[in-house]
Amino acid sequence: SAGKKHIEELGLTMQYPEGYQEPQNGEEHNSENEVPAKKGKRSRGGASQASSPTPKKQRAASFSLEAPLAKQVRADACNERLWQECLTLDKGRQAFLDRVQELFTCVCCQELAYLPVTTPCSHNLCQGCLKRSFKAEVFCCPTCRKDLGKDYELKVNTTLSGVLQALFPGYENGR
Incomplete structure (x- = not known):
């Protein structure tokens, strides 16, 4: 040719x-x-x-939480198991944040839990989503269907809320 x-x-x-x-x-x-x-x-x-290996990979592997934030995470006893799962990641800050976002996503609105309520079954949901569920007379956990009872107090987990606001500044805007 x-x-x-x-x-x-x-x-x-x-x-x-x-x-x-x-x-x-x-x-x-x-x-x-x-x-x-x-x-x-x-x-x-x-x-x-x-x-x-690139320098970014080396830097990412040595990620650890700042002292005040680590103290808040330890104070959130209700979610100790979830935090341990997040903190054992050795792939850097972004992997940690992705895992936190995945584990603390509200099953109702599929967003990071805003004013999170930690249920007795250790699930985290937005206070507003849980209120809406209760208003519809559905008194069970939206994640696992465990009965919470009519008189369940929708108490915000302020420790978790503070940690999420520190990790994801401004996530509460527009909610």
Whole structure:
């Protein structure tokens, strides 16, 4: 073909990434778009970056809570098990925040629990969501359906509320 002649005229040779095995018996890729994409991704120094960790990864691994915040977390005895699960993550601050957000999401509104009420069954819900549930005469935990009773006091877990506001400043805005 004309393309192969042009390659020969220019004296070009095919460059393959490390570990690439040439097609045997004259087999070639059907799609011309696949080969350049693979070459482009691998020729950007992927092998050298994978062998040495980036500074961000090293910094992220050494994450620990600030002393006042750690004290508040320890004070939240109702959610001790959940906090332990979050604090054992060794993937850095962002992984910690993602896990906190996942564990303290209200099952009713699917947002981070605002004015969180911790139920006797250790689930955290927004006070407003739980009030709405009680107003509809549903007196059970929306997460596990444990009966809370008509007279259950919707007391805000102020310790948890303070920690969430410190970790996610401004999350209560617009609620």
